[in-house]
Amino acid sequence: MLTQRLSFSSVVSALSLSVAALWPLQAHALFDDDEARKAIIDLRNKFEAHKQATENTLGRLTRQAEEGSASGQRSLIELSNQNEQLRSEIARLQGQIEQLQRDVAGLQTQQNSAQAASEERRRATEPATVVLDGVSFTATPEETRDFDGALALLRKAEFGPAETAFGGMLRRFPSTGYLPSVLYWLGNAQYANRAYALAIASHQRLVRQFPDHLRAPEAMLALANSQVELKDNKTARQTLNNLVKSYPDSEAAAAARDRLARLR
Incomplete structure (x- = not known):
């Protein structure tokens, strides 16, 4: 973007010089020297103002693009960090779920053993x-x-x-x-x-x-x-x-x- 902006400025400058060089030849046919000089100065001033406004606009757009790129990079970095955090949280929760499943399986085994022992005691005492x-x-x-x-x-x-x-x-x-x-x-x-x-x-x-x-x-x-x-x-x-x-x-x-x- 910066290279493009500089190239465009060069073009604008070259154009300005060309216009300034050609204008006296044309003005000679229509105006006298004072009027021609005054017209040239006025034209140069307007052109410089327009050039400056154009360069300002290009600079502002370039800065916005650069700032937008940096902001986008920061957003991508933040998004990547959040994604990693989510992955870590999911892995942690998955580990807890697996542990809970093991705990439940262990409790079920203990319960089944207790029920079997209770049934055995019942059979050993009940008619x-x-x-x-x-x-x-x-x-x-x-x-x-x-x-x-x-x-x-x-x-x-x-x-x-x-x-x-x-x-x-x-x-x-x-x-x-x-x-x-x-x-x-x-x-x-x-x-x-x-x-x-x-x-x-x-x-x-x-x-x-x-x-x-x-x-x-x-x-x-x-x-x-x-x-x-x-x-x-x-x-x-x-x-x-x-x-x-x-x-x-x-x-x-x-x-x-x-x-x-x-x-x-």
Whole structure:
């Protein structure tokens, strides 16, 4: 812009000199010397004034352009700084969001663990529905644990510990829903331990208190076996006959008929 302004000024100056040089030749034909000189001076003054005004205008425009360029540069710098600040703020907020997400995930994991532990404690203490030998009842986790433990001993042929475990369960849980099954397996453990009188008492209690239970026919058959072991064949035959009469369609009744045929 400055080069353009200077070039334009040079042009203006050259033009001024040319006009000044040509004017006397023209004025000679129209005016006398005084009038010509006066016209030339007047023309030069007007031209210089116009030239000065033009140069002033060009200077003002140049300064405005230069100032505008500097202002634009400052604006660009400020905008760049603001952009960097925004980038930094966004990065900081993104980091906070990621940390919050990790914190929330950690809290959810802790909550899930706490809920699982709470559920485990609840299951360990609250009664639950149990279905055993065709009967549905409610039992505490402790009852279920003791019954399963005693039955596991019996299945391993550890008859002494099994008898102790079933007997202890009867004392701790006299009204348990496991009672008919406990009486049946207790009598079997006692029979295996050759405690025939005790086995008879356990199986008789089962038949007496729970005549409709699934294990009642088998208990009567086991009861007759204990009576035979005690050489009480007469009572054994009576027990077998009652079994056939009370539960004629059971598998235990079929076995009782075979034994009655062989029992003298």
